[in-house]
Amino acid sequence: MEVFDIAIIGFGASGVGLLNEIQNEVFTKRHLKSNIAIFNNQNSFAKGKAFGDASPVHIVNTPPELMSPSVVEPTGFWHWLREQKTMDSKWPTRGTFAKYLESVYKDIQAAELLNIHEFQQDLLSLEYVNGSFELALKNEELVKAREVVLCMGALNSSNFSDxxxxxxxxxxxxxxxxxxxxxxxxxGTGLTAVDAFKHIDRSKDAKAKMFSRNGLAPTCLSEKHQYVPKYLTWRSLIRESQLSPLKAFKKLLLKEHNSLKNESEFKTANQLLRAGKQKEYFRYLEDRASNADLPWQDVLVSTRYWFHKFWKAMSITEKHEFISSFGSLWAAWRHPIPMSSFVQLGSAVGEGRLEFCMSTSKPTYENGVFRVSTTGGTLESRILWDGTGGSPIINNSRSPLLKQLINEGYVEPHPCGGIFINPKTFEISSSRKEVNGLYCIGPLNKGVLFSTNAFWFNAQCSEKWAYQWAKRVEAREGEHRVVVS
Incomplete structure (x- = not known):
């Protein structure tokens, strides 16, 4: 039986990005040989579920210039859009990005630097036997590989399993x-919930009530970021090293907030929302975003390139505290939605077709009706749409492979989401089983690396992994030459 050098489990955005970075490494070291097996079901092969399975009205929420799966071509997606003459909107659809991922894969195939074998079906289980991995498919076929990389995306568990x-x-x-x-x-009131409303709003007569425990509403992406933080910077955090990372962050964030005084959009927007003036909330943020006058958003967006280092510096206790103290605010204010989506929601609010509510209990169900208690009364409907995106705590994930890996001790759930990995090598770590050669790239690393919802960040992880893989191969080849001689 052929033993593959690498098995990539999951072939969406993270998987395509990893394969691309492996090719880049092989290009620089022509003597490297790589037989690669790729596992993914046929429906989302080379495009991923998040993009290949999206509604036609769902757009990306990340600027295209930050959505390349390649470190050496950071503006690859943006250039591809121009070549395809599909730059009619600044925010392409998720389906368009899926087509781009497929085109990247076709280019990799055409280059013929890698020997690729496709398995367009789901993997059932994985076993570590005598220093290599045995991978079992649904059709009972068995595949062997020296190293395995999980690129399975966000395998969240349900928030409403009952x-x-x-x-x-x-x-x-x-x-x-x-x-x-x-x-x-x-x-929910985040990106997944916004996508849910955009889908039902195609009829322009649908009505919805969006609810969450925090009662927040989405925020609007500024036309450009103009305010440069004076206090919450990476250098300032370094200078506050006598404090714990989270205490330093809180101190500097408060100092930045106080320095903005009445210039910040944060205080006024929150006051409008808490006063129930949702129409005014949307109009206020829309006007300020149009004028690129959102300094509080600028402060949070400025953390993009260093926040993963700050996250690694915190203890698990501090990470929990950050999620508890800032998780909701971070979701709403650090991940704003494009202007077109924000205007669409604001118009629906103004027409009385959409309302944001703060829930005080979990939904219940009786006689065909879902009910949710909120600060404004009880909501009732025969339809409940889960727009939360699920829980990052993966113990109850529906993935058969992930269940098997958890049950048999190959992976260990991280208390802040995803699984435990070595942040330098991306090798999966577990206190229950010692395995060499099992890695993970992408959203499953969220608890350890935090920034895994960003394409540019996952591309950097893939580049590092590919470089380390090449060194391992060269070391093995060197050992083999010594033995032979």
Missing amino acids: LEELSGFINHYTQYNQPVNGPILIA
């Missing part, structure tokens, strides 16, 4: 057929 099988519960846009009498309930 409601999932009930009539009227939705967690995918294809389950939504048509508007019903009265508003539907959408759990």
Whole structure:
């Protein structure tokens, strides 16, 4: 039986990016030989579920110039859009990005630097036997590999496992057929919930009530970032090293906030939202975003390139505290939505078709009706759409492979989401099983690396992994030459 050098499990954005970086490394070291097996079901092969399985109205929420799967071509997606003459909008659809990923893969195939074998089906299980891995497919075929890299995306567990099988519960846009009498309930107010509303809003007569424990609403992406932080900077954090990382962060964030005084959009926007003036909230942030006058957003966006280092500096206790203290604010204010989406939501709010609510209990179900208690009363509907994106705590993930890996001790869930890995090598670490050669790239590393929702960051991880892989291969080849001689 052939033993592959590398097996890539999952072939969406992270998997395509990893394969691309392996090719880049092989290009620089022509003597390297690489037989690579790729595992992914046929429906999302080379495009991923998040993009290949999106609704036609779902757009990307990241600037295209930050969405390249390659470190050496950071503006690859943006240039591809121009070549395809699809730059009619600054924010292309998720489906367009899926086509781009497929084109990247076709270019890799055409270059013929890598020997690639496709397995367009899901993997059932993985076993570590005598220093290599045995991978079992649904059709009972067995494949062997020296090293395995998980690129499985965000395999979150459900926040509503007790409601999932009930009539009227939705967690995918294809389950939504048509508007019903009265508003539907959408759990969450983040990017996934926004996508849910954009899908139902195609009819322009649908109504929805979006709810969350924090009662926040989305924020709008500024036309450009003009404010340069004076206090919350990486250099300032370094200078505050006598404090713990989180204490230093809190100190500098508060100092930055106080320095902005009445110039910050944060205080006024929150006041409008808490006062129930949702129409005014959307109009206020839209006006300021149009004038590139969102300094508080600029402060948070400025953390993009150093926050993963700050995250690694914190203890698990501090990471938990950060999630508890800043998690909701970070989701709403650090990940704003494009202007077109924000205007769409604001118009629906103004027309009375959309409302944001603060929930005070989990949803319940009785006699075909979902109910949610909120600070403004009880919401009721026959349809509940889970727009939370799921829980990053993966113990209850539905993936058969991930379940097997957890149950048998190959991976260990991280308390802040995803699994434990070595942040320098991306090798999976577990206190229950000692295995060499099992790695992970992408959103499953969130608890350790935090920034794994960013394409540029995952591309950097893939580049580092490919470089380290090449060194391992060269070392093995050197040992082999010594033995032979």
